[in-house]
Amino acid sequence: MSAEHIRCWWCGTDPLYTGYHDNEWGVPLHDDRALFEMLMLEGFQAGLSWITILRKREAFRKAFRGFDPEKIARFGVRDFERLMADPGIVRNRLKVHAAPLNARAYLAARDEFSGFDPFIWQFTGGRTLFDPAGMTRERVRAKSPESDAMSRELLRRGFKFVGSTICYAFMQAVGMVDDHVEACWKYRPRL
Numbered sequence: 001m002s003a004e005h006i007r008c009w010w011c012g013t014d015p016l017y018t019g020y021h022d023n024e025w026g027v028p029l030h031d032d033r034a035l036f037e038m039l040m041l042e043g044f045q046a047g048l049s050w051i052t053i054l055r056k057r058e059a060f061r062k063a064f065r066g067f068d069p070e071k072i073a074r075f076g077v078r079d080f081e082r083l084m085a086d087p088g089i090v091r092n093r094l095k096v097h098a099a100p101l102n103a104r105a106y107l108a109a110r111d112e113f114s115g116f117d118p119f120i121w122q123f124t125g126g127r128t129l130f131d132p133a134g135m136t137r138e139r140v141r142a143k144s145p146e147s148d149a150m151s152r153e154l155l156r157r158g159f160k161f162v163g164s165t166i167c168y169a170f171m172q173a174v175g176m177v178d179d180h181v182e183a184c185w186k187y188r189p190r191l
Helices: 015-023 032-045 050-063 069-073 077-084 093-112 116-124 145-156 164-173
Strands: none
Touching (some): 015 050, 032 050, 032 093, 032 116, 032 164, 069 093, 116 145
């Protein structure tokens, strides 16, 4: 590995994980449907490793109809049974049951704010946040005041599986927070 490809320690050497790190994690995301997908996947990840979700992402996309919130919002008993029988996804009853609730809450927020992007990015003032002291392996954090506020608001609006730790991981994933370590080739100097 050349110096320009030193990465954050957490992604290891698995090509799926390093590709995610290099191309997605920490990159500002503003597409409503992609933001919804990431929020859903982060909720399914709770209690599991992210590589597990990455390995199942295509199966999730197929099972959840491309993460189309309008379709998921209409999921009923048959869909629940179909999802619970699908070995390609995480088959946690509470998480599967939460999917249509989250889709309906997403649609309401999207409609109220003329997009999910302006709603969700309000928690960082529409910009990417950096830890001024820099991120290191020893200083890893699991939540922040911004993720606390996001979690409270999402829960108030009826979302499930959106605790502060899940919200912080979501914020990292969609570039609301940039926690690349200084030695990583993706690190950007803090201005």
